[in-house]
Amino acid sequence: MPGLRFEHVWKLYGRQAPAVADLSLDIAEGEFLVLVGASGCGKTTSLRMLAGLERPSYGRIWMGGKDVTDIPPGRRDVSMVFQSYALYPNMTVYKNLAFGPRVRREPREHIRRRVEEVAEILGIGGLLDRHPGELSGGQRQRVALGRAMIREPSLFLMDEPLSNLDAALRVQMRAELIRLHKRLERTATVYVTHDQVEALTMGDRVAVLKDGSLLQVGTPAELYDAPATVYVATFIGSPAMNVIPGRLSIVGGRPRVACLGAEFEVPWPLRPGAAARDVLVGIRPDDLGPAARAPRGAVRIGGRTDVCEQTGIAIYATVNCPGAALVARLPRSPVPAANQPIEVAFDPRDVHLFDSRTQASIADRSHPALAGVASPAAAAPPGTTK
């Protein structure tokens, strides 16, 4: 049974550019799907359409095999955690949690049991008599979560629930949310964030949106290893991927790329029909290291060191090469001095190639040689990765 489906959904506001453009997406039962993108990419609008707070301009939304496009928010079996928490400030924590069941006229005794259960899970049992104004940010977050959990919905929506917490608490809540999601086996979660780290660490699958369009959806590993476009490639992963202009040529039936004064053969298959053209060459900083340690067949590029960022386990150094500045990962010692000549190298197998006009990847992901990298076309069932 398909859990949830966006079917060619559009959302337009007046004559502005569409907030969501032709979104088609399947979400399986029990899956944790993350919608990620910069602000204004349509992720929150998509979430609100799932919630029923916004109506799609075109297209349908399906839940559990039923068309819910015109069903109001309360009747969709959906709970939502708001970015602002949206607690009822005039009610105690207990009443906040019990609000939904009371409105739905559930038996009083049942409500009490359920509230205590949820409070127990979230560790807010001692706060039931307080008002939201007397709680810390983390506690409010838990109450908001508890309010969404009370009804055991088939779909959980979370709109940047961690963005108002401080860094340490955010990491802790991240783990708790994952644990919670595992606990509610059949409940799917759609989670909106602008933070790619959050997306990669939490999602069974991650959907990257930009300007209202879905660019790519896949497991975190797929997005990292096989980004479909330059935007996904640079958005996912930290530090961001180096993207440099290059030229693709076919020499004797074999694709060769020239960039930064070096030339190398592409060791993996390109899309059928790939011809000579301008390309963008993507190299992740983690795939670019000191030439001295590089394996045979690595492509070497000379340059001068610039800024170095110490992260503890490694140094990410900006290397000024002729024509581009690259970020490379260097060992934590010795700390390179500024403006020293340095040679960095990468393995051609780790390179990503994009058409410089369409910005789309020109790697042939369906080819068996790249099967290990997985293909974006075949959606992996949830829980198999991670």
Added chain:
Amino acid sequence: MTAVGAAPEAAARRPAMPPANRASLRALSGQAIANVLLAIFGALFLLPMLWLVLASVDANASWSVEVPHLTAANFADALSGSNLQSIINSIVMSGVSTVIATICGALAAYALSRRRIPWKGPLLLAVLFLSGVPLAILVIPVFQMYSAIGWLSLLPCSLFLAVTSLPFEIYLIKNFIDAVPRDVEEAARMERAGTFQILTRVVGPLALPGIGAAAIYGFVTAWGSFLVPLVLITDPSQQPGSIAIFGFIGNAYVRYGDIAAFSLIYAVPILLLYALSARLFRGGFVLSGAVKG
């Protein structure tokens, strides 16, 4: 020599101090003049009050402030028969008017705050200006209308008073509802709460200080209204207190003692409301904790 040398040395060690905060003579005299002026103005306000209290218990009350010949007769008069009835009429008139205006005002304010309404801006501006239209302009046409349909009595008069205080109440309540975050309302909608439940359980309680202030405003204006009931109520037994006071001024002589006693009784509900509103606003806005900004 050493003594002279020590002083600058000590001054150098200590950080420089600003001049002491001594009030100059000129500032003091200025303050005295200000205080005297304030006292005079205060007396201008307090003397009538004092007269009111003294005259109400004075058997020979006149317009001047004097030592009273103590009596309770004035209060007995003020609470007798038609006078008591006029107080009750005032309570009914103001109460009905307040309930109508506040409920309608709250509903209208919610709609104007939340719904997408065409021409909302001009509409709100119109509401604001309507609250400034003088009653004297309206009351004669309304009298014509009411007399045509036989409505010249207490309850229809309350209805008209409600309508006159409605624009201001809408504006007042709308400002409070605007401050209630939309997320909170949407959270309630996600829980399958209907519009009525959202209003009574979420938005209403959160905007309560505003609704309370609007209700008090409505009650006080209706309570003090003179012209409207004078014109719109024909039956003397239905006249409210404000007109009863007028009745104490006869052709032959003015019953100062009764006026004072009646005025004091007539002021009691307003004083009670004042105390109530102080409590209402001390609680303040309870919006903190709804959202984290």
